[in-house]
Amino acid sequence: MRPKALLLDRDGVINIEKSYVHKVEDFEFSKGIFETLLRFQHEGFLLFIVTNQAGIGRGYYTEDDFLALTAWMTEQFEAHGIQIAKVYFCPYHPVHGIGEYKQDAYCRKPNPGMILQAKREYQLDLASSVIIGDKESDIEAGLRAGVGTTILIRNCKASSSTAATFTVKHVGEAAERFFETCK
Numbered sequence: 001m002r003p004k005a006l007l008l009d010r011d012g013v014i015n016i017e018k019s020y021v022h023k024v025e026d027f028e029f030s031k032g033i034f035e036t037l038l039r040f041q042h043e044g045f046l047l048f049i050v051t052n053q054a055g056i057g058r059g060y061y062t063e064d065d066f067l068a069l070t071a072w073m074t075e076q077f078e079a080h081g082i083q084i085a086k087v088y089f090c091p092y093h094p095v096h097g098i099g100e101y102k103q104d105a106y107c108r109k110p111n112p113g114m115i116l117q118a119k120r121e122y123q124l125d126l127a128s129s130v131i132i133g134d135k136e137s138d139i140e141a142g143l144r145a146g147v148g149t150t151i152l153i154r155n156c157k158a159s160s161s162t163a164a165t166f167t168v169k170h171v172g173e174a175a176e177r178f179f180e181t182c183k
């Protein structure tokens with residue numbers, strides 16, 4: 001049976017969005033993120049991060065800066081018993097990218113490139129998978145890739161949702177809403 005995945009946006013989901021976060025000291029884990037990932041992992045989901053990192057393309061920080069922060073972040077998850085299968089990132093920006101980073105890349109959400117790469121590399125069952133994002137572009141990337149459930153985090157009150165899309169106030173509510181509705 002092909003594995004199911006929890007696909008996570010980073011800024012605004014894993015950590016508080018602070019505009020181009022690229023240093024450990026600015027990285028603040030979101031409320032409920034460890035419990036959420038432990039619950040999905042316990043329920044048999046592989047965990048992936050799919051993140052637009054145009055701050056690299058814009059020249060705000062380097063790929064090495066991003067990889068160093070990612071190594072630290074991954075260590076924090078491992079210290080909580082959470083295994084991240086892989087982190088996919090897209091450094092390009094179609095307008096503000098500098099040099100080779102200026103391109104309309106298929107990996108940049110709302111394009112589904114990062115999700116489809118994960119599907120190929122891990123033979124994922126995307127219809128049984130879940131994506132959690134803080135922007136419409138994250139949700140759109142999931143829909144274009146065929147992800148079965150999309151969860152949008154908005155700081156407005158949680159609202160009722162269509163069959164496949166939830167809106168929750170913060171990521172800590174995501175697991176509860178998903179498993180309560182999809183058990």
Ligand SMILES: O=P(O)(O)OC[C@@H](O)[C@H]1O[C@H](OP(=O)(O)O)[C@@H](O)[C@@H](O)[C@@H]1O
Pocket residue numbers: 009010011012017018019020021050051052053054055093
């Ligand atoms: O993990 P995410 O949420 O895909 O990462 C978003 C950040 O890279 C960055 O995204 C947006 O910047 P660009 O428009 O892609 O240049 C902004 O929302 C920034 O505030 C975010 O930090």
Ligand SMILES: [Mg+2]
Pocket residue numbers: 009010011012013017133134135
């Ligand atoms: Mg985000």
Ligand SMILES: [Zn+2]
Pocket residue numbers: 009010011052109133134135138
């Ligand atoms: Zn995003």
